[in-house]
Amino acid sequence: MxxxxxxxxxxxxxxxxxxxxxxxxxxxxxxxxxxxxxxxxxxxxxxxxxxxxxxxxxxxxxxxxxxxxxxxxxxxxxxxxxxxxxxQKPNFDNNLKNVLNIALEKLPEIQKTLVLLRDYEGYHYDEIAKITNLNESQVKVYIFRARQSLKKILIEMEVEV
Amino acid sequence: MNKITINNYEAFIIDYLDGNLNEEGQNELKVFFKNNPSIEHPTDLPLITTTEKNNFTQKESIKVNYNNSFAIEYVEGNLKKDELLRAKKLEAENKIFSLEVKYLKACKIAPDKSIVFTEKELLKKNKLLFLFTYKNVLRIAAILLITLSLAVFWNYKAHNQKTIVKNTTKKYFDMASNKRYNNYNLKKLKAQGSITHKTERISNLKNQFIKKRNEKNIPQNKNTVIKIDSNNLIKLNANKLDNMIVATDTIKTNSSDKQIATNNNELSDNFKENIVAYEIEKEEMPKKDRGKLWIFLTTTIKKLNKLNVTGVNVNKNESEITLGQFSVTKN
CATH class of the missing domain: 1.10.1740 (Rna Polymerase Sigma Factor; Chain: A)
Known part of the structure; x- marks a missing residue:
């Protein structure tokens, strides 16, 4: 380069x-x-x-x-x-963006990082695996768990989607 | 339509009583009361009363007939073609799956593009500045060193090279005497007056011959055989000789009235066509002259061979040329 x-x-x-x-x-x-x-x-x-x-x-x-x-x-x-x-100080109204930010902060650090890499940059599982030094299956499992947790939080907080 | 919750279900009952709740809303209300049996509600409402006649008809739309990860895999885009079709169908028909997908899609965190890194210019590198990096300087030094070494080597070689004296000796062919001279001897002889006629450089003769042959389109290696027959004493096989242009001239024998001559058809390039002829006036050639004639003839042919003359022609109306007892016959 x-x-x-x-x-x-x-x-x-x-x-x-x-x-x-x-x-x-x-x-x-x-x-x-x-x-x-x-x-x-x-x-x-x-x-x-x-x-x-x-x-x-x-x-x-x-x-x-x-x-x-x-x-x-x-x-x-x-x-x-x-x-x-x-x-950003958490704002406890039911706005989706705010709730998502709060939900994201509740995730374990590794799950949060993987979700950000996936959603922000659109990386594939294999690329995320390379960046984070995990294997592809681990990445998939962490993202799966993160999605479930985020969904659960959104439902619990009765966020309108 | 808002989701029916414990805080707003009354509004839905009122809508229902007013006849403003559509079928979907009514079904959701039913599901809500079913899932929340502790909530007080008007039990006489036909909507709530479960009878044989009023069975819930949209069970399939709220059944969970897929595994837990299916919705996530769908939203993540990990499904295969057939699974994707099934998921799309489920999304359209199954309310639970559809809702789950909706939530999962909402979980996707979109980047806020308004947030940008403002200090890009600080990170950028100046091209010119980094042209002279350590490695680049090393590269340039290496190239200069190699160039310098080569220059020194060539210079040394040029100084130590032995002077090769080019052999500038030119060779000339004297047609009158059938002799060869180098340019030094020829110059000397000409200065002495021994040679007064024109001589031709052998290389020129060769070139002229080749040119002539090419112009006449004379094929090479025609394999014409010239027989020189003198009572079967000598046979010369001139395989190399072909259609020929003989470079010769008139020569004299010792006999004053007899001479060996060519047909002096002058050619512009000093070549004379073919023929070695002898005019003898039906007299027998003296032995001495015959010997000289023979020597002349064989010498001429040898020289012709050396000149790469590939053949000997005779005049069209002559098939045989008499040379005393010798004859040159073209096969």
Whole structure:
């Protein structure tokens, strides 16, 4: 991948990556940092990476950075006992979008990540498996469970669909 | 239509009593009361009263005859063609399945496209700046080194190359004497006055011959055999000789009134056609001259062979040329 192809990757994938990180971290600043770190890592390896695989490589880096971040954050929270900044305070009306946001936050972290990769970026199971270092069956099962949980929450909260 | 819940079912009963509740609503109300037996309701309503006559007729539409994951697989787009058809049919006919699909579709999280990463320019790299990366500089250095090495090598080779003196010796053929000279000797002889007539470069002769042969479209390897018969003493097989253009000239014998001559049909390119002829005026050629004639003849043929002359022609009206006791016959 040359310089212009790398710059094209910035134009094409940074928005999606940022949204994914923002949804995962719930913090604009952290999301921006993670996006920048991901692109820095991509740049370091840009000569060895084929442009066709750049997107999946980028999301893989971002996902692992996010995992590192959450681990560090958990350690920090254990010490400080302070919650991380939430981008959106949950709004408990029955608006589908709000309920979905709340429901998403109730999901285990891995399920949430897989649903975001699937819904935000439209990745296939095999691609998600590569990014998250899981196997395809595990990805399928996690997404299945996530969908069931989300559906259950929507029904429980009597959201009009 | 709103879903019937514990908070709004009364409104549906009122609609029913007013005759404003359609069949679908009535069925849903029935299902609702069935599922919530604790709710108080007017039992005398025919809608609620379950009798043999008023059996629920749309059982199939609310049966769950599919497995738990079917709806999720459908929404995820993982179904095969036949399963997909079944799911679509179920979605259209089965209210429970349809509702489940509706909820699952609502679970899909659409990205908010208004959220964009605003610091793209910070991530981008300058093309010119990264033209001189470590690897690129190494590449350029390697190319320069190779170019320099090659230049030094060629220079060295040129300096050490031995001067090859081109052999510029030119060879000439003197038709009068049937001799060959190199250009140095010829120059010398001409300066001495020994050779006054025109000589021709052998390479030119060859070229002229080839040109002539090509113009006449004379085929090669015609295999004409020239027999030189002198009382069966000598036979020359000139297989290589074909239709020929003989380059020869008049020569004199020692005998003053007898001479060997060609038919001097001048050709523009100094070639004379074929024939070695001897005018003897019916007199027997002296032995001495005969010997010379023979030597001349064989030498001529040898030279012709060397010149790649591939044959000997005679005049059309001559099939035999007499050379004293010798004769050249064209087969």
């Amino acid at each position: 040359n310089v212009s192809e790398y710059n094209k990757c910035v134009d094409e994938f940074s928005d999606g990556l940022y949204r994914f990180m923002l949804k995962s971290t719930k913090s604009e600043d952290i999301a921006k940092d993670l996006v920048q770190d991901s692109y820095e890592k991509l740049w370091i390896k840009h000569e060895q990476i084929n442009v066709s695989k750049a997107k999946i490589y980028l999301f893989t880096i971002a996902y692992h950075l996010f995992i590192d971040f959450t681990r560090a954050e958990k350690r920090l929270m254990n010490l400080k006992s302070e919650p991380i900044e939430l981008l």
